[in-house]
Amino acid sequence: MRVALARIFAEKRAWFVPLAVALLANVAVYVLAVYPLSIKVRNAETRERAAAAELAAARNDHASAQAAQTARDRATAALSSFYTQVLPRDLTGARSVTYLRVAQLAQKLGLRAQHRTYVPEKPERESSLGKLKTEMTFAGDYEEIRQFIYELETAPEFVVIEDMSLAEGGEPGAPLVLTLSLSTYYQVLSDGT
């Protein structure tokens, strides 16, 4: 048997040798090239996944920074518009809103002013808004008072009704007494004006 195999090998050497060389070459190629390459690909996949995660995080980071910038710009613009277009410009503007306009409105509706006090308040810490607080007492009937409050609420001037009390007069048939606490705000600049 051994002789036969040796003979077969000897007679077919021209086939056996190239086949053996090719087989060894294939094994060598697999061990030296294919396998290391597959490990490189696995590492590249890991790196690509990490890079994709990093990119997603960086996108979020960038979007967050941009959103903060946009929000700051929009808030700054909105605040500027609120301070300059909605609120009275200064104490003089605040006074004219609560002193003249409210008095004219009450007069128009037939309410009788009984008492008024004005207290300007300085901005609180970290705030740039001064406040002019007004306490007013009016006498009138219910419908006049309702209309007065409605017109005050819907007026373009920025006046906040902070508190209110409505009470019957002391005597029977006496008009109702409305005590209002109004506030309006104005921007106080850093130089105090």
Add this chain to the structure above:
Amino acid sequence: MLRANFSTRPFYNERVVNLLLLLAALLVFGLTVFNVGRIVFLSNQNTELLARAGEAELRARQLRAAAQQVRRTLDVKQIQTVSASAHEANTIIDRRLFSWTELFNHLETTLPPEVRISALRPNLDESGRVVLAVTVVGRRVEDVDRFMGALEATRAFTGVLSREERTTESGELLAVLNVQYVPDQTTATAGKVETVQEKQP
């Protein structure tokens, strides 16, 4: 029939050997094709993955740098100031948006004819809730109770409680009610200033 082998070298079944050799050749050829195919495929995949990873890393670096540049323009103190100012403005706007007229409408629609309001004092507490002190005068305790029930039925008022009661000189019942008022919130966000707050990545 004579059966004898007269050859000096006995022959073997060459066909089988050739077939085995052919099979081996095919196997080696298959392995070669597999190896070459894997090398080409893995090389391409590796190149592609590395290119994608490199591109993503570069883009991530650019985005981080851009984010840093944006952040450099964002002064933390300035943001805190703007945020506090926006909060303050929104608080004031909330107070301005509160509708006293709507409150009166609610009270008018719930007030029974036998009860009248003699005093009304709404107060905004720290959390912005409106607590009303309503002084009412009615003939009987049932009338005041009906008013309290009607207030709660509107769902605009909760926690209605008679805090104090006494009989007036005219024999009527005077009650001071404490009521929590929950105004309609649909207009609550109109005209507000957007607050500034950066989400953490």
